[in-house]
Amino acid sequence: MKAITLDSFGEADVLQLTQVPDPEVRPHDLLVRNRAAGVNRADLNQRRGAYGRADFGDSSLMGLEIAGEVVAMGSEVRGFAIGDRVMGIVGGGSYAELARFDWRMAMRVPEGMDIVEAGAIPEVFVTAHEALVHLGRLQPGEKVLIHAAAGGVGSAAVQLAHAVGAKVFATAGAAKHEEVRQLGADVLIDHRSQDFAEVLQAETGDAGVDVVIDFIGAPYLERNVRALATGGRLVQVGLMGGAAGAALPLDRVLFRHLQIMGTVMKSRTAEVKQAMTRRFAEAWLGHFADGRLKPVIDSRYPLAQAAEAHRRMESGLNVGKIMLLP
Template structure:
């Protein structure tokens, strides 16, 4: 099979198309002919050497999510047959013509959906559900602040929050505001020119006595931490999903956490145990999968597609930060 390989860590130019061995099917695996694969920021970190190793879990080949057709079923895999259309998160190996996936991480592709849009669902929507509803406990009538709302996970969070019946505040570059509104945001804030904590305080004060939002979903990290805390209402939850703006130490008065009954929760899917990943996938599937059927409320957001051989260009597109939604490789 053909796959994207790299011999050394570095910029996007290290990626190249080459021959690779078809992965061996274990008892709990499905072997899938990959038609589309999602590009994720973890792939950029992998390529640059941020994980300190050339492999990512199951495979030395890059890539964490796929959509395709089952071509072989492991002896202990249940509920799937050769010819089924599936999507899901893999432990590496997505940037290839064939990949294996633990059957408990696989999901059927919604009726009428093509492989490209299916590949834009698993990583971002499973992560979004976990952060927003399972950990953040968002419910109808709540208010949520979503950062990086035009990105892959951010755009999924906005959709799920809107579908839940929450008031959605979102930060994004001004050029992307119209698209974020279309996804379901009620108030979009230009993070370059506006103080998001002040905007949230103004709107919330005019509408209720809460004094802040119930949940903040943050991908930025240290630069936003203090203002995220200031944006929360009593009993609010900050869910830290990423550190695009940097990690490191943050200074804060712990009394704010104590007396306002705040919670700060971190979540990273790739470092979870397999059992935890299975549970995350199951929770998303049971709650939301049927909402992706034709004519219903949710739709994966695809920014652009690239042939597998042009994976380097797909990485450059993500590094430009100009994308709205997912970048997809096709095989």
């Protein structure tokens, strides 16, 4: 099969389309003919060498999410058949024509949904649900601040928060505000020209928000904590701005009874990932079938143009998911 490989770590040009052996099907595996693969920031980190030559359980090849048709199954698979349209999170291997993954990580593609749109669901929506609902415990009528709201996970979180019935504050570049507003954001904040802490203070009367979903890290930590209402929850999903030099106002944490949590998908065990997938599917999969939720796709690239897809993500211009079409 054809797949994206890299002989060395570095810039996007190291990604090359080559011929590699087909994956071997293990007892619990679905083998899927990939029709769509989402590009994630973890892929950029892998390309740059952050994980070394790690094997993440399914493949040492790049790529964490897929959508396609089942072409083969292991002896222990239950509830699926050859030809089924499925989507899911994989432990590597989606930048390829074929990928294998445990059937307990698979979700059926909603009837009538475009297969490429389905490929834009698994990683970002499962992550957003875990951060916002499972850990953040967002409730109807509460207020939430979502940073990087035009990105893959951010745009998914805005939709989920709106569907929950929360008031959504979102940070994004001004050029992306209208698109984020259409996803369900109530108050848009330009992270380049506005201080989100000042906006929240004015909008909430210094009462703060109940949940903050953050992807930036150290540069935002102190302001995130000070933006939380009594009993508020900060869920750290990424460290795009780095981890060093963060200032934590412990007095605020103590006297406002705050909680700070972290979550990351890649390092979770298979059992935890399966539970995360089930929680998301049970809560939200029906919302895609009837159009209440919709994956946001920024752009689509043939598999051979994986380097261009990475450059698009590195540019920071995307709104929603960047997709590869094997």
